Structure formats: C-alpha cells, structure tokens
Amino acid sequence: MPRYGMVIDLDRCTACQACVVACKVENNVPFTDPEAAAKGRTMLWIELLADIEGSFPSLRASLKPRPCLMCDDPPCTKVCPVNATYQNPDGIVAQIYPRCIGCRYCTNACPYGVKLFNWRKPEWPKPMAEGLDPDVSVRPKGVVEKCTFCHQRLQAARERAAWERRPMREEDYQPACAEVCPPNAISFGDLDDEKSEVHRLSRHDRAFRLLAELGTKPKVYFLREVGK
Amino acid sequence: MNRREDWTYEEKALIPPVVKTSRLFWFTAAGLAAIVLWALYAWYYQLQRGLGVTGMGRPVYWGFYITNFVFFIGVSHAGTLISAILRLTRAEWRRPITRAAEIITVAVIAIGASNVIIDLGREDRLFNVIFKPHLTSPLLWDVLSITTYLTGSVLYLYLPTIPDSAILRDKLPRRRWLYGPLSLGWTGTERQKKLLNRAIAVMAVIMVPIAVSVHTVVSWVFAMTIQPMWHSSIFGPFFVVGAIYSGIAAIIVAMAIIRKGCHLEAFLKPLHFDYLGRLLLVMTLLWTYFTFAEYITTYYGNSPDEIRVMMSKLTGPFAPYFWTMVICCLPVPLVILGVKRFRTITGTVIASLLINVGMWLERFTIVIPTLSNPRIPRYNVHYTPSWVEVSLMAGCFALFILVYMGFTKLFPIISIWEIEEGREGVQETAERLESYLPEGEWGEAAGPVPAAASIA
Numbered sequence: 001m002p003r004y005g006m007v008i009d010l011d012r013c014t015a016c017q018a019c020v021v022a023c024k025v026e027n028n029v030p031f032t033d034p035e036a037a038a039k040g041r042t043m044l045w046i047e048l049l050a051d052i053e054g055s056f057p058s059l060r061a062s063l064k065p066r067p068c069l070m071c072d073d074p075p076c077t078k079v080c081p082v083n084a085t086y087q088n089p090d091g092i093v094a095q096i097y098p099r100c101i102g103c104r105y106c107t108n109a110c111p112y113g114v115k116l117f118n119w120r121k122p123e124w125p126k127p128m129a130e131g132l133d134p135d136v137s138v139r140p141k142g143v144v145e146k147c148t149f150c151h152q153r154l155q156a157a158r159e160r161a162a163w164e165r166r167p168m169r170e171e172d173y174q175p176a177c178a179e180v181c182p183p184n185a186i187s188f189g190d191l192d193d194e195k196s197e198v199h200r201l202s203r204h205d206r207a208f209r210l211l212a213e214l215g216t217k218p219k220v221y222f223l224r225e226v227g228k
Numbered sequence: 229m230n231r232r233e234d235w236t237y238e239e240k241a242l243i244p245p246v247v248k249t250s251r252l253f254w255f256t257a258a259g260l261a262a263i264v265l266w267a268l269y270a271w272y273y274q275l276q277r278g279l280g281v282t283g284m285g286r287p288v289y290w291g292f293y294i295t296n297f298v299f300f301i302g303v304s305h306a307g308t309l310i311s312a313i314l315r316l317t318r319a320e321w322r323r324p325i326t327r328a329a330e331i332i333t334v335a336v337i338a339i340g341a342s343n344v345i346i347d348l349g350r351e352d353r354l355f356n357v358i359f360k361p362h363l364t365s366p367l368l369w370d371v372l373s374i375t376t377y378l379t380g381s382v383l384y385l386y387l388p389t390i391p392d393s394a395i396l397r398d399k400l401p402r403r404r405w406l407y408g409p410l411s412l413g414w415t416g417t418e419r420q421k422k423l424l425n426r427a428i429a430v431m432a433v434i435m436v437p438i439a440v441s442v443h444t445v446v447s448w449v450f451a452m453t454i455q456p457m458w459h460s461s462i463f464g465p466f467f468v469v470g471a472i473y474s475g476i477a478a479i480i481v482a483m484a485i486i487r488k489g490c491h492l493e494a495f496l497k498p499l500h501f502d503y504l505g506r507l508l509l510v511m512t513l514l515w516t517y518f519t520f521a522e523y524i525t526t527y528y529g530n531s532p533d534e535i536r537v538m539m540s541k542l543t544g545p546f547a548p549y550f551w552t553m554v555i556c557c558l559p560v561p562l563v564i565l566g567v568k569r570f571r572t573i574t575g576t577v578i579a580s581l582l583i584n585v586g587m588w589l590e591r592f593t594i595v596i597p598t599l600s601n602p603r604i605p606r607y608n609v610h611y612t613p614s615w616v617e618v619s620l621m622a623g624c625f626a627l628f629i630l631v632y633m634g635f636t637k638l639f640p641i642i643s644i645w646e647i648e649e650g651r652e653g654v655q656e657t658a659e660r661l662e663s664y665l666p667e668g669e670w671g672e673a674a675g676p677v678p679a680a681a682s683i684a
Contacts, residue, residue: 040285040609049605066605075454081365082356101356102279102349104289105367109453111603113287117349119280141278142349211603214454 003072003091004149005191005219006178007201008065011226012185015063019046019177019186023067026150026176028136030122041119045147046177062225065186067177068093068114068147069210069218076106076115085144091219092149100143107144111214115146149188150175170196191219235399238647242640243399245490249637253489257633260626267623270616271346279349281616288599288611292621293347298591299474300340300624301374301446302467303584306475307333308381309439310507312432320657321503323650324495324642328486329479330385331641335631336478337378339624344370346620366452369445377435377442384431390414390424391645443471450594456533457526457598466518473511473557474587477580480504482632484577486641495642498573505576508583509565516558537601545610546597549589556586 023029023046032042046067053060074093077085084100087093107115121141124132132138135152139145157172170189178188189196198221201207206223235243274281284291307329314322345351357371393411397404414420447467450458460466480501487496526534541550564570564579596611613621635641650657 036280036285038609039283040287040607041280042286047605078364079366079453080362081367081371082353082360083362084356084360099353099356099360100350101353103344103347103367104349105365105449107286107289108455108599111454113602113605116286117289118278119285120278140350141280144349 001089001091002190003192003219004154004173004188005070005091005198005202005221006067006149006175007187007198007204007207007221007223009185009187009201009223010062010064011206011223012183013063013065013181014183014185015048015065016182017048017065018180018182019065020044020048022176022180023147026133026136027148028122028132028138029145030118030139031124031128036119043116043145045116045145064210064222065177066112066114066210067175067220068149069112069216069220070149072217072219073215075109075111075214075216079105079109081105090154092151092154093146094148094151095143095145097137097139097143097145102142102144104144111211111216115144117144118142236644236648238644239395239399241492241494242642242644242647243396245492246396246637246640247400253633257630260630260633263626264623264630267620267626270619270623274346274616274620275351279347281614283612283614283617285609285611287602287607288596288609290347290595290599291611292613292617293343295588295592295595296621296624297340297343297347298446298467298595299588300336300343300628302443302471302474302587302591303478304333304337304340304377304381304475305439305443305468305471306336306478307331308377308384308435309333309472310476310479312384312435312439315428315432316436318660320650321500323646324492325479325483325500325504326646327385327388327639327643328482328641330381330388331632331635332475332478332482333381334378334385335628335635337374337381339628341374341378343624366445366448370449373438373442373445377438380431380435380438384428384435387424387428387431388643388646389639391416392640392643395644396639440468443467450598455598456531456601456603457537458594460522462518462522462525466522469511469514469518470587470590473508473515474584476504476508476511477583477587480508480576480580481584484573486636487573490636490641492642495647501573501576502571505565505571505579508561508576508579512558512561512565512583519557533601533603537597540597540601541593544597545600546593550593553586553589553593556582557590 024044027045029043029045036042046065049064049066051062051064053062070091070093072087072091074085074087077087077093080086081103082099082101084096085093085106086096102117104117107117118139118141122138123129133152135156153175154173157168161168161172170193174188178186187197187201189198191198191202193199201223202221204223206226207221208224209218209221212218232240282291282293311322311326311329314326345354348354357368361368389410390412391414393407394414394416397407397411400407444464444467447463451460451463453459483496483500483504487493523538526538540546560582561579564575600607600609600611
C-alpha cells in the first residue's frame with residue numbers, strides 16, 4: 001500500500017492562498033458569515049498558519065499552509081468513541097460522516113487544530129449552491145469534517161487506472177491544493193516510493209514536521225525557508 | 229392496629245413529611261418546574277438549529293455542557309461513595325445521613341450524563357456508542373462506568389428502602405398500591421434482615437471501586453489527550469478527590485435544607501454537621517495538596533505550551549475564575565471548618581456552598597483554558613456561553629432540586645428502620661466498642677503483661 005504524503009516548500013510558497021480557495025471549492029466546504037467567523041467557526045480544510053516571532057518593530061512573520069497532517073499515529077482516531085474517524089489502508093485519516101455523533105472529542109485531541117465541526121446546517125450563497133462538487137458529500141449539521149487529501153480523487157484515479165489496465169501513476173492522483181499551487185510549492189505522492197519527489201524532498205536538509213516532538217508522525221513535511 | 233398512637237417515635241417524626249405538603253413546597257416546586265420547562269424549550273431550540281446556538285466555536289469546542297458534566301458527576305460522589313464508606317467503617321452516626329446522600333447520587337449522575345448528550349452534535353446517533361463502540365476511547369469508558377455506577381447506585385438506594393416501604397405499606401393504606409410491590413413482601417423476619425444486611429454490605433463493597441473508577445475515567449477524557457495541562461498523570465486521583473470534596477459539601481447543604489424543611493432537627497443534630505465538617509476539612513487539605521502539586525510541577529516543567537495555559541489562569545483572562553475558586557476552596561473553608569467555634573450548622577453550610585461554587589469554577593478552569601490556548605494555531609476567540617447554555621445549566625440545577633424534593637414525598641428522607649436498628653443496637657454497639665480495648669475488667673491489669681514491657 002502507498003503511504004501518501006505531502007511536502008510543502010515554504011521557500012516557494014507565496015502565501016497566495018490559491019490552495020485554500022481550490023480546497024474550499026473542491027470539497028464543498030461551507031461558507032461562514034462574518035458573525036460566525038468572529039465566533040471561530042470559519043471552515044477551512046487547508047488554512048494559512050501565521051507564526052509571528054518577536055514583537056514590533058523587530059518581528060518576523062512566517063506563513064504556512066496547513067492541510068490535515070495525516071499523522072501515522074493520529075491522536076484523534078484513538079479517542080473517537082464510535083470509530084467515525086480512523087486511518088484507512090492508504091494511511092489517510094478519514095471521517096465517516098454518517099456515523100459521527102458530534103462529540104468533538106477528536107477536534108480537542110488534535111494538537112494541530114485541523115478538525116472542524118458543523119455548527120449549523122451548511123449553506124452556500126445562491127449561485128455557488130448550484131455548483132457543488134458532485135463527487136463530495138455535503139456534510140449534515142452536527143458532524144466533524146476535515147481534509148481528506150481529496151480522497152475522491154484517489155478513488156477516481158484508481159478506477160481509471162483499473163479501467164485502462166495499468167498501474168497508477170503519481171500524476172493520476174494529486175489533491176486540489178497541490179494541483180493548483182502557482183509556484184509549485186506543494187508536492188504530493190507516495191512517501192515510500194523511492195523514485196517519488198516527496199520521498200526525496202521529505203529527506204531534504206530543510207525538511208521538518210510540525211510539532212514532531214509529540215510523536216504523532218505527520219505525513220506532511222515542510223521545507224524551511226532559506227532566508228531573505 | 230394502625231392508629232397513630234401506636235406509631236413509634238421515628239414513624240411519628242418521619243412519615244408526616246412524606247404525606248403532608250406545605251404551600252411553600254408547592255410554590256418552590258412550581259418555580260423549579262418553570263425553570264425546567266424553559267430549559268426544555270432551550271434544548272428544543274438547540275435541537276432544531278444545531279450547536280451553533282451555543283457560544284462554542286474553534287478552538288473552544290467544549291464549554292458549559294462538559295463543565296457541568298464533570299461537575300455533576302463529581303457531586304454524585306456524595307451519596308453512594310460516602311454512604312458506602314460510612315457503612316463499611318460502621319460509623320454509627322451515619323444512620324440519618326445515608327439515604328439523604330444516596331439520592332443525591334442517583335439524581336445528579338443522571339443529570340450529569342444528560343449534559344454529554346445535550347453536548348452531542350447528533351443526539352439521534354447516540355446509540356452508535358453501543359452499536360459501533362471503539363474501546364480505545366476514554367469517552368466509551370465513561371459510558372461504561374457511568375451506566376454501571378447509575379445502575380449500582382439505584383440498587384444501593386433501593387435496598388435500604390425495602391423495610392421502610394413495608395412500614396409505609398402498613399401505615400398508609402391509601403398508598404398500598406405503591407409500597408406493596410416496592411416492599412417485596414418484607415415482614416421483618418430474622419432471615420430477611422440477615423439477607424438484606426448482607427446485600428447492603430456487598431453493594432457497599434462493590435460501589436467503592438466503581439465510584440472511584442467513575443471520576444477517574446472522567447478525568448482521563450482529558451488526561452489521555454496530549455493537550456497542555458490536560459495530559460497529566462495526577463488527573464485521576466485529583467478528580468476523585470475534587471469529586472468527594474464537592475460531594476460532601478452537597479450532602480451538608482442538602483441536610484441543612486431537609487432539616488429545616490421537614491423539621492428533622494431531632495435527627496440531624498449539630499454533631500452530624502460537625503463530623504461531616506471534619507471530613508470536609510480533610511478533603512479541603514487533600515484538594516489543596518493535589519492542586520498545589522499539579523501547578524508547581526507545571527511551573528517547574530516550564531514547557532511553553534503548558535505555561536501559556538497556566539498563565540492564562542493565574543494572570544490572564546481566566547484569573548477572576550481561578551482566584552475565586554482558590555478563595556472558595558482553600559482559605560475560607562479552612563478557617564470555617566478548622567476552627568471549632570465556626571464549625572456549626574450555619575458555618576458548615578456556608579463553607580459547603582462556597583466549595584460547590586469553587587469546584588464548579590475548578591471544572592471550568594480545567595476545561596476551557598486548555599482549549600483556548602492550543603499549541604497551534606493561536607486564536608483570539610473568547611468563549612462566552614449563550615442564553616441556551618445558561619438556561620440548560622439553570623434547568624439542570626432546578627431539575628436536581630425538584631427530583632430531590634419529589635423523593636422526600638416518596639420515601640422518608642431519613643431511614644426509619646436504620647434509626648430504629650441503631651436504637652435497638654446501642655447495647656451491641658457498646659459491646660463492639662468494648663471489644664476494641666484490651667480484655668479484662670475496668671481498672672484491672674489487662675491480662676498478663678507482655679514480656680517486652682516487663683524488661684523496661
């Protein structure tokens with residue numbers, strides 16, 4: 001089985017947030033009004049983390065796009081009382097929306113703040129409601145959702161490869177964020193495949209993982225900025 | 229046979245509060261019922277619109293509901309655990325207290341557990357915890373231990389009511405339909421007494437570890453995550469101590485109210501408040517010890533994430549709640565309960581009320597500050613509960629008092645037969661006390677002097 005992972009080169013990233021927009025459209029992630037946003041109910045499967053070091057005037061800000069880190073030892077899955085979040089054979093931390101009871105234990109157990117809760121029935125502005133992605137289910141109110149590495153794309157790619165009677169290629173399956181990234185900062189593929197780019201980059205000198213000291217073993221790597 | 233003059237002293241004093249209901253009782257009950265109805269409306273409102281009607285958001289995914297859950301489950305340690313310990317240690321002064329304490333457990337544990345259900349995003353899928361259980365989740369351990377505790381507590385409350393049901397069956401002919409079946413054909417034979425006492429003793433032994441397990445696994449819901457100031461190995465015993473602390477305080481308040489309300493001054497004497505006050509003093513010191521140990525190790529550990537959570541309590545936005553908790557739980561009870569002159573009924577009740585306020589704040593300052601200060605990302609979102617959450621909290625407290633009041637109209641709040649048994653057993657108790665001492669007559673040498681002593 002492949003171990004899908006991601007490497008995000010922060011030296012290339014311009015913080016344009018094209019990945020954020022692409023993800024939102026691809027995965028039918030609900031919109032939030034300003035009032036809900038003020039309560040911390042913004043729904044973003046990939047978001048820009050702002051790290052601000054020091055204080056004005058000698059401060060340094062760094063921005064990291066953060067999808068679900070798809071931990072190999074996820075703190076969220078073991079606390080779910082009903083197995084609604086689990087690690088599937090592809091190593092992807094998945095959510096079963098129709099089983100989730102909405103206790104939000106996983107959202108509190110995740111040290112990266114990745115998981116999101118549907119506080120209300122999701123709504124879209126008029127024209128957007130007609131353009132939802134038919135491959136992704138719209139989540140009901142009261143369940144937890146999160147980045148799935150665009151799992152629907154993996155399914156489609158597998159089916160196509162099977163139909164064409166050939167093995168899957170790396171370019172067959174790319175999540176929306178990796179595909180859309182203008183400066184090509186996001187690489188995606190099988191971490192265990194020695195020929196893959198992510199395998200090479202994840203061993204790069206600049207590679208690091210978020211809160212690696214917690215032992216969660218994320219499959220998303222970042223490449224440190226080289227400097228200005 | 230059933231003339232009032234034939235009733236024993238206990239029956240004359242304890243049966244009328246069951247039958248006679250004052251106007252004040254009805255007014256209070258109506259007021260409480262109104263609050264409960266309002267809370268039910270708030271719940272309906274939330275069910276229709278989703279948890280968006282609460283003040284919760286990211287990162288504070290848990291708020292008042294989970295705080296109340298932990299608090300109520302804590303208070304539930306009042307009854308069954310304290311009563312079991314007093315029974316097992318054969319503390320004679322327990323007799324008028326046990327039942328008043330046990331009903332607190334049953335009422336409060338059901339209300340505490342409902343708070344988790346209210347907190348669910350999908351109440352309709354509640355039974356997934358039975359049909360799709362995931363045993364590594366501490367929340368599932370909660371489900372198991374709380375349902376066990378509730379079942380055991382109901383049984384443990386019911387067993388000692390059997391002889392009283394038989395008394396009420398004989399004394400109140402109009403309620404025979406109720407007490408007849410409940411008394412299970414009790415006639416008071418020696419064999420029945422022996423069986424009942426053994427059953428109560430067995431239940432008392434079983435209930436102690438179950439009660440300890442309940443608040444241990446409640447704490448593990450937090451401790452089994454890796455979040456700052458939740459992931460703490462002290463949490464199990466820390467929560468159990470806090471639970472017993474708030475539990476004893478709840479018993480004292482309840483006792484003071486029924487003492488006045490049911491005119492039971494002859495049964496619930498200053499002595500009982502004094503003894504429970506001493507127990508409460510021990511718990512004050514234990515709670516302080518655990519709290520101090522928890523914070524001093526965090527401070528010396530100096531892990532930035534933990535310090536951020538801790539400082540938000542000591543000097544940050546949670547400081548008012550944290551320091552109110554400290555004042556309510558440490559210096560005030562210490563002075564009131566530690567000085568004999570203040571350890572009166574009024575004194576212990578004031579201390580107990582403050583302790584319960586403090587313990588609620590403790591639960592709040594354990595749940596919320598950790599969620600408000602995650603490792604990443606940083607947020608500027610502050611949690612303020614909505615009217616729905618406040619209404620449901622008020623409803624929970626009102627429902628608890630209402631259930632308690634209702635129970636006093638169902639059974640004598642002080643066990644008639646246990647008081648009578650205590651009265652009849654005075655001789656036996658005196659003999660037991662004597663058996664603790666070295667054998668021999670008073671004033672005489674107690675048998676041959678041991679060899680070791682004679683050398684000196």
